[in-house]
Ligand code: NA
């Protein structure tokens with residue numbers, strides 16, 4: 001993106017970057033994520049870098065942004081849904097990969113720098129800016145309280161991504177539907193529940209309609225990743241690169257912290273509207289064991305395509321030990 | 326030209342059958358999924374992806390050319406119908422030609438995407454893995470079919486007994 | 493320049509009769525090149541055609557159309573209309589009023605206005621034609637009745653509004669009921685007056701059916717009753733989602749007609765053909781509209797318009813009025829979903845800072861979206877209705893104009909009396 005209008009031509013040093021994603025700006029992941037990032041960059045560069053931000057699918061659907069970066073339509077985009085081309089970035093979304101968003105962010109970024117940039121970002125001509133695995137998903141149900149593994153048997157649950165494997169392993173029936181339909185489907189009992197993190201309840205009004213939720217299961221989660229066109233990044237002046245790197249690190253620290261805190265606060269808030277159950281340590285262990293095969297299934301599927309998923313899992317666990325030592 | 330048209334008509338017909346199959350299969354699969362989920366607690370795994378990735382794309386793209394042929398792509402007729410016949414022909418030539426060029430871009434980029442997905446063995450993974458190339462490929466096929474149909478219609482507008490909408 | 497040229501090009505191509513889908517897609521592409529350079533064009537042409545079609549939510553459109561095609565081809569719809577005519581034929585615009593009811597029922601089944609309009613166009617429209625109703629009347633009634641799906645729950649527009657603004661989806665859906673019914677009532681009034689002034693557009697029944705004949709005609713209504721009960725029951729008891737309702741409805745219709753012995757292979761083939769023709773036409777327009785929407789995004793024109801409204805030092809009602817006018821203008825050219833996605837992140841905070849009610853604003857936005865669906869040059873429902881019924885678009889736009897006036901009146905009433913939108917949800921909470 002090098003389009004500049006006449007007013008900016010006077011200030012020739014201004015660098016314009018086009019950013020696009022699929023979150024509405026009211027979503028926490030936008031306001032405390034990419035918006036925070038852009039503010040930080042603008043601050044660090046004294047306004048030398050300006051952003052044109054296209055939120056809320058204004059430039060394409062969730063899965064389109066990698067293509068839009070690669071064709072040069074945008075410079076920075078949300079690449080979480082490009083799991084076909086960036087499959088290893090899904091590692092932290094597997095069940096029990098971390099407890100808090102802050103922990104997950106630290107572990108995953110180590111893996112990113114150690115292996116994933118070379119393995120899957122460079123071949124796609126992009127450079128990851130920052131990534132934040134969000135708080136663990138919980139089981140929110142309308143009529144059935146979930147306290148142990150037996151309760152999950154045969155539950156019809158709306159789920160996406162790697163969560164589908166997890167529910168399958170636990171004996172539930174994962175059902176796909178567009179997120180906007182989750183509310184109506186719960187209301188009418190088309191599904192018994194949904195799998196969402198507390199921080200995503202409000203955008204879909206889940207808190208209005210469910211009566212029960214688990215509080216501490218680690219079913220897995222989702223990884224928010226933004227990437228920049230490698231060529232665009234390489235051509236930036238060094239001080240700007242430095243500012244972007246700094247802002248990226250700050251965004252990871254900021255967003256993961258906000259998400260962890262917000263998740264706690266929301267839990268408190270929601271506990272007035274629904275019964276939130278924490279599972280005992282003993283029960284959690286059973287769940288973790290039950291979910292163990294998800295990692296193997298995920299890795300095996302990718303290994304079949306010649307993708308070093310096993311190695312990524314090993315490294316992930318190694319970095320996890322490092323972070324938690 | 327006659328022979329070519331004959332072969333192309335046949336090809337278009339075959340793909341139209343594919344499109345009809347997609348539509349009918351969508352009805353059966355989505356219903357089967359809902360019935361399985363409600364009455365047996367067992368939804369049909371992969372329904373969502375199969376409908377999105379395959380059946381929708383097949384149904385729409387494989388019939389674009391046929392719908393063009395039968396004049397199904399709607400147009401505003403209020404001014405057009407009042408224009409002299411020769412001008413109508415010229416306008417149609419222009420529209421068909423312009424659309425053919427535009428469609429060839431869509432077809433070309435669609436082909437690139439399909440090719441990449443094929444070479445890199447890309448899949449949309451879940452409990453079942455779905456190959457992506459088999460989802461993308463209907464875009465270039467449909468786009469190029471429509472492209473050829475439009476060019477045939479262009480030629481038709483030049484002929485003496487040309488018709489205005491479709492063949 | 494990058495704003496004027498593509499809009500002008502679109503207007504010219506549409507007016508001079510280029511197929512709508514391609515006129516929108518190509519002028520959008522020209523806009524992309526002007527506003528985003530060659531990269532902007534390639535990126536969008538690579539992603540948009542595929543991504544616009546690859547949608548489970550949109551599968552409701554071909555499925556509802558297939559259901560309607562089965563009804564039409566098998567003659568079930570003909571029986572139903574014939575019965576309706578025997579009962580309502582004495583009423584001025586009786587069949588038109590019946591269509592508004594049908595639109596309200598379909599609106600309760602489907603969240604998609606296009607699915608609803610196409611369903612009616614390919615089933616009701618040909619029958620009304622047989623009873624010598626004039627084309628502008630038929631297309632006007634069918635296109636406008638389709639828009640009822642926007643307000644009557646479930647509504648894709650209101651759900652999207654809820655998600656984009658984090659407003660209660662439940663409350664929004666409930667709040668759509670009264671405005672939806674008010675709108676339907678408004679349409680009936682229009683039909684009544686129109687037929688009073690010009691009785692030729694919807695001729696009254698000429699014969700005088702006896703009560704016995706009337707009762708007898710009901711015997712052919714049962715297949716329709718089974719189908720509607722099954723689909724509505726399926727949705728409201730939670731067996732199926734609104735998106736799945738089309739597919740299940742089509743299957744039930746297929747089975748009922750098969751059971752009645754009214755299907756031949758040729759008829760099934762004909763139904764599939766008709767359904768494909770209408771679905772592909774609609775989805776191709778949606779592809780074009782998406783491309784055009786991305787171009788408009790790149791020019792940032794919506795942002796500029798909203799900023800302009802925000803910057804004015806005037807009463808909050810003037811700002812509201814300007815925002816509504818912006819919505820109505822955008823509605824002339826753009827797909828309704830695209831408008832919401834583009835503008836709500838900008839307008840919603842302004843509206844909130846002015847102290848307006850979020851639910852009420854949702855209803856106002858949905859109402860302007862309804863109007864945009866039938867106004868030229870981009871009036872999706874009129875295209876859908878004309879395309880699916882094989883009648884002329886120009887007569888369609890001619891036919892909806894009185895209904896649009898009524899819509900504007902209803903919109904004013906909704907703006908002036910927020911309680912119409914906010915009372916029902918407040919009772920249920
Ligand atoms: Na509706």
Ligand code: NA
Pocket residue numbers: 823824825826863864865866867868869870871872
């Ligand atoms: Na319009």
